Amino acid sequence: MARNPDETRFEIQRHRILKAAAICFNKKGYSGTSLKDVSRLLGLTDAALYYYVKNKEELVYQCYLRAAELGREAMEQAVRDGETGLEQATMYIRNHVEIMVGDEGPVAIMSEIPSLKRAHRNEILHVSRQHSMAFEEILDRGIADGSVVDCDVRMTGNAIMGSINWIPKWFHGKASMAAEIRKELPEILVRGLRT
Amino acid sequence: MARNPDETRFEIQRHRILKAAAICFNKKGYSGTSLKDVSRLLGLTDAALYYYVKNKEELVYQCYLRAAELGREAMEQAVRDGETGLEQATMYIRNHVEIMVGDEGPVAIMSEIPSLKRAHRNEILHVSRQHSMAFEEILDRGIADGSVVDCDVRMTGNAIMGSINWIPKWFHGKASMAAEIRKELPEILVRGLRT
DNA sequence: CAAAAATTCTAATCTAGATTAAAATAATGC
DNA sequence: GCATTATTTTAATCTAGATTAGAATTTTTG
Numbered sequence: 001m002a003r004n005p006d007e008t009r010f011e012i013q014r015h016r017i018l019k020a021a022a023i024c025f026n027k028k029g030y031s032g033t034s035l036k037d038v039s040r041l042l043g044l045t046d047a048a049l050y051y052y053v054k055n056k057e058e059l060v061y062q063c064y065l066r067a068a069e070l071g072r073e074a075m076e077q078a079v080r081d082g083e084t085g086l087e088q089a090t091m092y093i094r095n096h097v098e099i100m101v102g103d104e105g106p107v108a109i110m111s112e113i114p115s116l117k118r119a120h121r122n123e124i125l126h127v128s129r130q131h132s133m134a135f136e137e138i139l140d141r142g143i144a145d146g147s148v149v150d151c152d153v154r155m156t157g158n159a160i161m162g163s164i165n166w167i168p169k170w171f172h173g174k175a176s177m178a179a180e181i182r183k184e185l186p187e188i189l190v191r192g193l194r195t
Numbered sequence: 196m197a198r199n200p201d202e203t204r205f206e207i208q209r210h211r212i213l214k215a216a217a218i219c220f221n222k223k224g225y226s227g228t229s230l231k232d233v234s235r236l237l238g239l240t241d242a243a244l245y246y247y248v249k250n251k252e253e254l255v256y257q258c259y260l261r262a263a264e265l266g267r268e269a270m271e272q273a274v275r276d277g278e279t280g281l282e283q284a285t286m287y288i289r290n291h292v293e294i295m296v297g298d299e300g301p302v303a304i305m306s307e308i309p310s311l312k313r314a315h316r317n318e319i320l321h322v323s324r325q326h327s328m329a330f331e332e333i334l335d336r337g338i339a340d341g342s343v344v345d346c347d348v349r350m351t352g353n354a355i356m357g358s359i360n361w362i363p364k365w366f367h368g369k370a371s372m373a374a375e376i377r378k379e380l381p382e383i384l385v386r387g388l389r390t
Numbered sequence: 391c392a393a394a395a396a397t398t399c400t401a402a403t404c405t406a407g408a409t410t411a412a413a414a415t416a417a418t419g420c
Numbered sequence: 421g422c423a424t425t426a427t428t429t430t431a432a433t434c435t436a437g438a439t440t441a442g443a444a445t446t447t448t449t450g
Contacts, residue, residue, distance in 0.1 A: 009396080009397085009447085010396085010397090013397085027309060028309040028310065029225060029226075029306060029307040029308075029309050029310050030224060030225065030226050031224075031225050031226030031307065031310060032307065032309050032310035034436080034437055034438085035437075035438070035439090036437080044398075044399090045398065045399055045400085046437085046438085046439095047398075047399065047400080047401095047439085047440085048397075048398050048399075050438095050439075050440080051396085051397060051398075055438075055439075056437095056438065056439095109306075111224055111304075111306045112224040112226065112227065113224075114222060114223040114224050114227050115223065115224050115226060115227035149386075151379075151383065152375070152379040152383070154375075155375065155376065155379040155380050155383055156383050158358075158361070158362075158365050158380075159358040159380060159383050159384060160358075161361070162357050162358040162359070162360070162361025162362070162364070163353075163354040163355075163357040163358050163361075164357070165357070165361055165364075166353070166356070166357025166358075166360055166361055167353075167357070169357070169360075170353050180347070180349075180350065181350065184346075184347040184350040185350050185353075185354060188346065188347070188350055188351050188354050188387060189354060189387075191344075191386075191387040192383060192384075192386040192387035204417085204426080204427090205426085205427090208427085229406080229407055229408085230407075230408070230409090231407080239428075239429095240428065240429055240430085241407085241408085241409095242409085242410085242428075242429065242430080242431095243427075243428050243429075245408095245409070245410080246426090246427065246428075250408075250409075251407095251408065251409090
Protein backbone atom coordinates (compact mmCIF):
# COMPACT_ATOMS: atom_id res chain seq x y z
CA MET A 1 0.00 0.00 0.00
CA ALA A 2 2.81 2.29 -0.88
CA ARG A 3 3.74 4.31 2.16
CA ASN A 4 6.60 5.76 0.19
CA PRO A 5 5.08 8.57 -1.87
CA ASP A 6 7.40 7.69 -4.75
CA GLU A 7 5.81 4.28 -5.04
CA THR A 8 2.23 5.30 -5.20
CA ARG A 9 0.39 4.04 -8.25
CA PHE A 10 0.24 7.58 -9.55
CA GLU A 11 3.94 8.25 -9.15
CA ILE A 12 4.94 4.99 -10.79
CA GLN A 13 2.80 5.68 -13.80
CA ARG A 14 3.97 9.27 -14.00
CA HIS A 15 7.51 7.97 -13.99
CA ARG A 16 6.81 5.48 -16.77
CA ILE A 17 5.31 8.27 -18.82
CA LEU A 18 8.37 10.47 -18.40
CA LYS A 19 10.61 7.64 -19.50
CA ALA A 20 8.48 6.92 -22.54
CA ALA A 21 8.44 10.60 -23.40
CA ALA A 22 12.22 10.79 -23.14
CA ILE A 23 12.54 7.84 -25.49
CA CYS A 24 10.24 9.47 -28.03
CA PHE A 25 11.79 12.92 -27.79
CA ASN A 26 15.29 11.58 -28.24
CA LYS A 27 14.30 9.30 -31.08
CA LYS A 28 11.89 11.40 -33.05
CA GLY A 29 12.62 14.90 -31.91
CA TYR A 30 10.23 17.10 -30.03
CA SER A 31 8.05 18.26 -32.87
CA GLY A 32 8.17 14.80 -34.36
CA THR A 33 6.59 13.16 -31.35
CA SER A 34 2.90 13.55 -30.73
CA LEU A 35 1.33 12.76 -27.41
CA LYS A 36 -0.16 9.81 -29.19
CA ASP A 37 3.34 8.46 -29.83
CA VAL A 38 4.15 8.65 -26.16
CA SER A 39 0.90 7.14 -24.96
CA ARG A 40 0.97 4.36 -27.55
CA LEU A 41 4.33 3.26 -26.16
CA LEU A 42 2.54 2.53 -22.88
CA GLY A 43 -0.66 1.14 -24.31
CA LEU A 44 -2.55 4.23 -23.29
CA THR A 45 -4.57 6.93 -24.97
CA ASP A 46 -3.18 10.39 -25.53
CA ALA A 47 -5.92 11.85 -23.37
CA ALA A 48 -4.77 9.74 -20.44
CA LEU A 49 -1.54 11.69 -20.27
CA TYR A 50 -3.46 14.75 -19.20
CA TYR A 51 -4.22 13.05 -15.95
CA TYR A 52 -0.50 13.27 -15.20
CA VAL A 53 0.68 16.46 -16.85
CA LYS A 54 -1.07 19.70 -17.62
CA ASN A 55 0.06 19.78 -21.24
CA LYS A 56 2.88 18.93 -23.59
CA GLU A 57 5.05 21.77 -22.42
CA GLU A 58 4.89 20.40 -18.91
CA LEU A 59 5.75 16.93 -20.12
CA VAL A 60 8.97 18.26 -21.60
CA TYR A 61 9.62 20.30 -18.49
CA GLN A 62 9.27 17.27 -16.27
CA CYS A 63 11.53 15.21 -18.50
CA TYR A 64 14.16 17.90 -18.15
CA LEU A 65 13.69 18.12 -14.41
CA ARG A 66 14.26 14.40 -14.18
CA ALA A 67 17.36 14.64 -16.35
CA ALA A 68 18.70 17.41 -14.16
CA GLU A 69 17.94 15.44 -11.03
CA LEU A 70 19.82 12.39 -12.27
CA GLY A 71 22.74 14.56 -13.31
CA ARG A 72 22.83 16.17 -9.91
CA GLU A 73 22.91 12.79 -8.16
CA ALA A 74 25.80 11.69 -10.37
CA MET A 75 27.66 14.83 -9.38
CA GLU A 76 26.95 14.62 -5.67
CA GLN A 77 28.02 11.03 -5.32
CA ALA A 78 31.29 11.84 -7.07
CA VAL A 79 32.04 14.86 -4.91
CA ARG A 80 31.17 12.93 -1.77
CA ASP A 81 33.21 9.83 -2.50
CA GLY A 82 36.14 11.05 -4.58
CA GLU A 83 39.43 12.07 -2.99
CA THR A 84 41.31 14.15 -5.51
CA GLY A 85 39.74 16.38 -8.16
CA LEU A 86 40.68 13.87 -10.83
CA GLU A 87 38.98 11.08 -8.94
CA GLN A 88 35.85 13.13 -8.53
CA ALA A 89 35.84 14.03 -12.20
CA THR A 90 36.33 10.41 -13.18
CA MET A 91 33.54 9.25 -10.91
CA TYR A 92 31.14 11.89 -12.10
CA ILE A 93 31.83 11.04 -15.73
CA ARG A 94 31.33 7.34 -15.07
CA ASN A 95 28.11 8.02 -13.22
CA HIS A 96 26.70 10.29 -15.86
CA VAL A 97 27.67 7.97 -18.71
CA GLU A 98 25.95 5.18 -16.81
CA ILE A 99 22.80 7.27 -16.62
CA MET A 100 22.89 7.83 -20.36
CA VAL A 101 23.24 4.17 -21.32
CA GLY A 102 21.76 2.39 -18.31
CA ASP A 103 18.30 1.32 -17.29
CA GLU A 104 17.23 4.40 -15.40
CA GLY A 105 17.64 6.20 -18.70
CA PRO A 106 17.15 7.29 -21.28
CA VAL A 107 17.46 10.87 -20.30
CA ALA A 108 15.92 13.54 -22.48
CA ILE A 109 18.39 15.69 -24.36
CA MET A 110 17.59 19.27 -23.48
CA SER A 111 17.00 20.41 -27.02
CA GLU A 112 13.84 22.35 -26.45
CA ILE A 113 14.56 24.57 -23.50
CA PRO A 114 13.61 27.65 -25.55
CA SER A 115 10.06 26.46 -26.00
CA LEU A 116 9.46 26.05 -22.30
CA LYS A 117 7.39 28.74 -20.65
CA ARG A 118 9.42 31.37 -18.92
CA ALA A 119 9.30 30.13 -15.35
CA HIS A 120 10.13 26.58 -16.37
CA ARG A 121 12.83 27.70 -18.73
CA ASN A 122 14.47 29.80 -16.05
CA GLU A 123 14.40 26.96 -13.60
CA ILE A 124 15.95 24.49 -16.05
CA LEU A 125 18.59 27.00 -17.11
CA HIS A 126 19.37 27.61 -13.48
CA VAL A 127 19.92 23.98 -12.56
CA SER A 128 21.93 23.47 -15.74
CA ARG A 129 24.19 26.30 -14.76
CA GLN A 130 24.53 24.86 -11.26
CA HIS A 131 25.53 21.59 -12.78
CA SER A 132 28.17 23.11 -15.05
CA MET A 133 29.56 25.12 -12.20
CA ALA A 134 29.78 22.10 -9.95
CA PHE A 135 31.82 20.29 -12.54
CA GLU A 136 34.09 23.28 -13.05
CA GLU A 137 34.65 23.34 -9.31
CA ILE A 138 35.74 19.72 -9.46
CA LEU A 139 38.24 20.63 -12.15
CA ASP A 140 39.48 23.62 -10.15
CA ARG A 141 39.94 21.35 -7.17
CA GLY A 142 41.91 18.94 -9.33
CA ILE A 143 44.14 21.67 -10.66
CA ALA A 144 44.75 22.89 -7.13
CA ASP A 145 45.66 19.45 -5.81
CA GLY A 146 47.76 18.73 -8.88
CA SER A 147 45.74 15.77 -10.13
CA VAL A 148 44.26 17.64 -13.10
CA VAL A 149 46.25 19.42 -15.78
CA ASP A 150 46.09 23.19 -15.74
CA CYS A 151 43.36 24.11 -18.23
CA ASP A 152 40.50 26.43 -19.06
CA VAL A 153 37.88 24.78 -16.85
CA ARG A 154 34.98 26.45 -18.60
CA MET A 155 35.99 25.09 -21.99
CA THR A 156 37.04 21.72 -20.66
CA GLY A 157 33.78 21.35 -18.82
CA ASN A 158 31.76 22.23 -21.90
CA ALA A 159 33.76 19.81 -24.00
CA ILE A 160 33.17 16.88 -21.66
CA MET A 161 29.51 17.72 -21.08
CA GLY A 162 29.05 17.94 -24.83
CA SER A 163 30.42 14.46 -25.35
CA ILE A 164 28.16 13.02 -22.69
CA ASN A 165 25.03 14.89 -23.69
CA TRP A 166 25.52 13.87 -27.30
CA ILE A 167 25.46 10.15 -26.52
CA PRO A 168 21.76 9.67 -27.24
CA LYS A 169 22.41 10.87 -30.77
CA TRP A 170 24.41 7.80 -31.64
CA PHE A 171 23.52 5.28 -28.95
CA HIS A 172 20.16 3.64 -29.56
CA GLY A 173 19.87 1.09 -26.81
CA LYS A 174 21.94 -1.77 -28.20
CA ALA A 175 23.31 -3.67 -25.21
CA SER A 176 26.70 -4.45 -26.71
CA MET A 177 27.14 -0.79 -27.55
CA ALA A 178 26.19 0.17 -24.01
CA ALA A 179 28.91 -2.12 -22.73
CA GLU A 180 31.48 -0.59 -25.05
CA ILE A 181 30.49 2.91 -24.03
CA ARG A 182 30.71 2.16 -20.31
CA LYS A 183 34.11 0.59 -20.82
CA GLU A 184 35.77 3.08 -23.15
CA LEU A 185 34.17 6.48 -23.02
CA PRO A 186 35.00 7.53 -19.45
CA GLU A 187 38.66 6.72 -19.99
CA ILE A 188 38.70 8.71 -23.23
CA LEU A 189 37.19 11.74 -21.56
CA VAL A 190 39.44 11.55 -18.51
CA ARG A 191 42.58 11.02 -20.52
CA GLY A 192 42.84 14.68 -21.46
CA LEU A 193 42.61 15.73 -17.82
CA ARG A 194 45.59 13.88 -16.38
CA THR A 195 48.76 15.75 -15.49
CA MET B 196 25.02 39.93 -63.62
CA ALA B 197 26.21 37.02 -61.64
CA ARG B 198 27.81 34.57 -64.02
CA ASN B 199 28.57 32.39 -61.07
CA PRO B 200 25.38 30.49 -60.35
CA ASP B 201 26.14 30.70 -56.63
CA GLU B 202 25.95 34.48 -56.77
CA THR B 203 22.67 34.82 -58.52
CA ARG B 204 20.12 36.90 -56.66
CA PHE B 205 18.11 33.77 -55.98
CA GLU B 206 21.03 31.80 -54.58
CA ILE B 207 22.15 34.62 -52.35
CA GLN B 208 18.71 35.01 -50.87
CA ARG B 209 18.30 31.27 -50.49
CA HIS B 210 21.57 31.22 -48.63
CA ARG B 211 20.52 34.03 -46.32
CA ILE B 212 17.35 32.15 -45.57
CA LEU B 213 19.23 28.98 -44.63
CA LYS B 214 21.44 30.94 -42.30
CA ALA B 215 18.49 32.64 -40.66
CA ALA B 216 16.75 29.29 -40.30
CA ALA B 217 19.83 27.77 -38.67
CA ILE B 218 19.94 30.63 -36.19
CA CYS B 219 16.30 30.15 -35.31
CA PHE B 220 16.44 26.38 -35.08
CA ASN B 221 19.48 26.43 -32.82
CA LYS B 222 18.07 29.18 -30.66
CA LYS B 223 14.43 28.23 -30.33
CA GLY B 224 14.38 24.60 -31.34
CA TYR B 225 12.60 23.21 -34.34
CA SER B 226 9.09 23.17 -33.05
CA GLY B 227 9.67 26.50 -31.38
CA THR B 228 10.46 28.31 -34.60
CA SER B 229 7.69 29.16 -36.98
CA LEU B 230 8.36 30.12 -40.56
CA LYS B 231 7.31 33.58 -39.45
CA ASP B 232 10.25 33.66 -37.04
CA VAL B 233 12.65 32.86 -39.84
CA SER B 234 11.19 35.31 -42.32
CA ARG B 235 10.94 38.11 -39.78
CA LEU B 236 14.67 37.83 -39.20
CA LEU B 237 15.13 38.84 -42.83
CA GLY B 238 12.35 41.41 -43.05
CA LEU B 239 10.24 39.10 -45.16
CA THR B 240 6.88 37.44 -44.95
CA ASP B 241 6.52 33.77 -44.15
CA ALA B 242 4.88 33.16 -47.50
CA ALA B 243 7.99 34.46 -49.26
CA LEU B 244 9.98 31.50 -48.03
CA TYR B 245 7.90 29.23 -50.21
CA TYR B 246 9.50 30.78 -53.23
CA TYR B 247 12.76 29.22 -52.07
CA VAL B 248 11.79 25.97 -50.40
CA LYS B 249 8.92 23.64 -50.91
CA ASN B 250 7.99 23.48 -47.23
CA LYS B 251 9.34 23.51 -43.72
CA GLU B 252 10.67 19.99 -43.94
CA GLU B 253 12.76 20.99 -46.91
CA LEU B 254 14.04 24.05 -45.09
CA VAL B 255 15.40 21.82 -42.35
CA TYR B 256 16.76 19.39 -44.90
CA GLN B 257 18.65 22.13 -46.70
CA CYS B 258 20.05 23.45 -43.45
CA TYR B 259 21.37 20.01 -42.69
CA LEU B 260 22.79 19.61 -46.18
CA ARG B 261 24.66 22.84 -45.72
CA ALA B 262 25.95 21.73 -42.33
CA ALA B 263 27.14 18.46 -43.83
CA GLU B 264 28.80 20.26 -46.71
CA LEU B 265 30.74 22.55 -44.39
CA GLY B 266 31.77 19.60 -42.26
CA ARG B 267 32.97 17.74 -45.32
CA GLU B 268 35.10 20.66 -46.43
CA ALA B 269 36.67 20.87 -42.99
CA MET B 270 37.51 17.20 -43.23
CA GLU B 271 38.88 17.26 -46.76
CA GLN B 272 41.17 20.19 -46.17
CA ALA B 273 42.61 18.46 -43.13
CA VAL B 274 43.20 15.16 -44.90
CA ARG B 275 44.75 16.97 -47.86
CA ASP B 276 47.11 19.21 -45.90
CA GLY B 277 47.98 17.25 -42.77
CA GLU B 278 50.99 14.95 -42.63
CA THR B 279 50.47 12.60 -39.74
CA GLY B 280 47.16 11.35 -38.46
CA LEU B 281 47.46 13.58 -35.43
CA GLU B 282 48.03 16.61 -37.62
CA GLN B 283 45.02 15.77 -39.72
CA ALA B 284 42.86 15.30 -36.65
CA THR B 285 44.06 18.60 -35.23
CA MET B 286 43.39 20.45 -38.45
CA TYR B 287 39.96 18.95 -38.85
CA ILE B 288 39.01 19.85 -35.31
CA ARG B 289 40.25 23.41 -35.77
CA ASN B 290 38.37 23.74 -39.03
CA HIS B 291 35.14 22.39 -37.66
CA VAL B 292 35.31 24.47 -34.51
CA GLU B 293 35.90 27.49 -36.72
CA ILE B 294 32.75 26.66 -38.65
CA MET B 295 30.76 26.47 -35.44
CA VAL B 296 31.86 29.84 -34.09
CA GLY B 297 32.83 31.73 -37.23
CA ASP B 298 30.96 33.88 -39.73
CA GLU B 299 29.95 31.20 -42.18
CA GLY B 300 27.96 29.75 -39.32
CA PRO B 301 25.90 29.14 -37.47
CA VAL B 302 25.40 25.58 -38.51
CA ALA B 303 22.15 23.86 -37.66
CA ILE B 304 22.42 21.16 -35.02
CA MET B 305 20.96 18.03 -36.53
CA SER B 306 18.33 17.51 -33.87
CA GLU B 307 15.42 16.75 -36.14
CA ILE B 308 16.68 14.15 -38.55
CA PRO B 309 13.83 11.80 -37.58
CA SER B 310 11.21 14.21 -38.81
CA LEU B 311 12.72 14.45 -42.26
CA LYS B 312 10.94 12.54 -44.99
CA ARG B 313 12.50 9.21 -45.74
CA ALA B 314 14.63 10.06 -48.76
CA HIS B 315 16.01 13.17 -47.11
CA ARG B 316 16.58 11.40 -43.83
CA ASN B 317 18.49 8.61 -45.53
CA GLU B 318 20.66 11.06 -47.40
CA ILE B 319 21.53 13.03 -44.27
CA LEU B 320 22.20 9.86 -42.30
CA HIS B 321 24.42 8.68 -45.10
CA VAL B 322 26.60 11.78 -45.24
CA SER B 323 26.76 11.84 -41.45
CA ARG B 324 28.04 8.30 -41.45
CA GLN B 325 30.55 9.18 -44.16
CA HIS B 326 31.75 12.01 -42.00
CA SER B 327 32.17 9.88 -38.90
CA MET B 328 33.98 7.22 -40.88
CA ALA B 329 36.33 9.74 -42.41
CA PHE B 330 37.30 10.94 -38.97
CA GLU B 331 37.77 7.42 -37.72
CA GLU B 332 40.08 6.79 -40.66
CA ILE B 333 42.14 9.78 -39.64
CA LEU B 334 42.45 8.30 -36.16
CA ASP B 335 43.38 4.89 -37.59
CA ARG B 336 46.02 6.55 -39.69
CA GLY B 337 47.37 8.30 -36.61
CA ILE B 338 47.48 5.10 -34.63
CA ALA B 339 49.30 3.39 -37.50
CA ASP B 340 51.90 6.13 -37.86
CA GLY B 341 52.30 6.35 -34.09
CA SER B 342 51.14 9.96 -33.72
CA VAL B 343 47.82 9.04 -32.08
CA VAL B 344 47.43 6.94 -28.96
CA ASP B 345 45.97 3.50 -29.44
CA CYS B 346 42.27 3.85 -28.71
CA ASP B 347 38.75 2.80 -29.65
CA VAL B 348 38.37 5.05 -32.69
CA ARG B 349 34.61 4.71 -32.78
CA MET B 350 34.21 5.93 -29.21
CA THR B 351 36.89 8.56 -29.51
CA GLY B 352 35.35 9.88 -32.69
CA ASN B 353 31.92 10.09 -31.12
CA ALA B 354 33.31 11.84 -28.07
CA ILE B 355 35.04 14.52 -30.11
CA MET B 356 32.14 15.01 -32.51
CA GLY B 357 29.84 15.35 -29.53
CA SER B 358 31.91 18.14 -28.05
CA ILE B 359 31.93 20.00 -31.33
CA ASN B 360 28.30 19.48 -32.19
CA TRP B 361 27.25 20.60 -28.75
CA ILE B 362 28.92 24.00 -29.09
CA PRO B 363 25.80 25.83 -30.28
CA LYS B 364 24.12 24.85 -27.01
CA TRP B 365 26.37 27.07 -24.99
CA PHE B 366 27.90 29.48 -27.49
CA HIS B 367 25.53 32.24 -28.47
CA GLY B 368 27.59 34.46 -30.74
CA LYS B 369 29.54 36.51 -28.22
CA ALA B 370 32.78 37.49 -29.93
CA SER B 371 34.99 37.17 -26.87
CA MET B 372 33.63 33.70 -26.28
CA ALA B 373 34.30 32.77 -29.90
CA ALA B 374 37.90 33.80 -29.42
CA GLU B 375 38.24 31.71 -26.29
CA ILE B 376 36.72 28.69 -28.00
CA ARG B 377 39.00 28.94 -31.01
CA LYS B 378 42.00 29.26 -28.75
CA GLU B 379 41.27 26.59 -26.16
CA LEU B 380 38.85 23.98 -27.40
CA PRO B 381 40.91 22.35 -30.18
CA GLU B 382 43.82 21.86 -27.83
CA ILE B 383 41.56 20.31 -25.20
CA LEU B 384 40.12 17.87 -27.70
CA VAL B 385 43.46 16.95 -29.21
CA ARG B 386 45.16 16.52 -25.86
CA GLY B 387 43.63 13.12 -25.27
CA LEU B 388 44.85 11.86 -28.64
CA ARG B 389 48.58 12.37 -28.23
CA THR B 390 50.87 9.44 -27.60
C1' DC C 391 -20.05 -6.17 -1.70
C1' DA C 392 -21.29 -1.30 -2.39
C1' DA C 393 -19.76 3.34 -2.51
C1' DA C 394 -16.14 6.41 -3.41
C1' DA C 395 -12.06 7.59 -5.57
C1' DA C 396 -8.73 7.02 -9.10
C1' DT C 397 -7.66 6.16 -13.77
C1' DT C 398 -8.60 5.78 -18.60
C1' DC C 399 -11.34 6.24 -22.74
C1' DT C 400 -14.46 8.24 -26.45
C1' DA C 401 -15.68 11.80 -29.04
C1' DA C 402 -15.57 16.38 -29.74
C1' DT C 403 -13.50 21.00 -30.21
C1' DC C 404 -9.91 24.32 -30.83
C1' DT C 405 -5.78 26.45 -32.59
C1' DA C 406 -1.35 27.70 -34.06
C1' DG C 407 1.01 27.62 -37.75
C1' DA C 408 1.89 25.49 -42.33
C1' DT C 409 0.46 25.99 -46.86
C1' DT C 410 -1.68 28.03 -51.19
C1' DA C 411 -3.75 31.22 -54.79
C1' DA C 412 -3.82 35.26 -56.73
C1' DA C 413 -2.64 40.05 -56.71
C1' DA C 414 0.97 43.54 -56.16
C1' DT C 415 5.51 45.18 -56.53
C1' DA C 416 10.27 45.22 -58.04
C1' DA C 417 13.97 44.08 -61.17
C1' DT C 418 15.73 43.25 -65.75
C1' DG C 419 16.35 43.08 -70.71
C1' DC C 420 15.51 45.18 -75.01
C1' DG D 421 9.83 53.27 -71.16
C1' DC D 422 7.55 48.86 -72.02
C1' DA D 423 7.16 44.10 -71.64
C1' DT D 424 8.65 40.24 -69.31
C1' DT D 425 10.21 37.82 -65.57
C1' DA D 426 11.38 37.47 -60.70
C1' DT D 427 10.17 38.30 -56.03
C1' DT D 428 7.12 39.38 -52.30
C1' DT D 429 2.72 40.25 -50.18
C1' DT D 430 -2.16 39.82 -48.78
C1' DA D 431 -5.66 37.16 -47.46
C1' DA D 432 -7.52 32.90 -47.30
C1' DT D 433 -7.66 27.85 -46.35
C1' DC D 434 -6.33 23.57 -44.34
C1' DT D 435 -4.67 20.33 -40.95
C1' DA D 436 -2.28 17.76 -37.62
C1' DG D 437 -2.23 17.35 -33.27
C1' DA D 438 -3.04 19.51 -28.64
C1' DT D 439 -6.63 19.99 -25.52
C1' DT D 440 -11.19 19.30 -23.02
C1' DA D 441 -15.70 17.39 -21.22
C1' DG D 442 -17.91 13.88 -19.79
C1' DA D 443 -18.78 8.91 -19.75
C1' DA D 444 -16.90 4.40 -18.74
C1' DT D 445 -14.00 1.47 -16.30
C1' DT D 446 -10.99 -0.03 -12.84
C1' DT D 447 -9.15 0.15 -8.18
C1' DT D 448 -9.50 1.01 -3.40
C1' DT D 449 -11.73 1.34 0.97
C1' DG D 450 -14.66 0.36 4.68
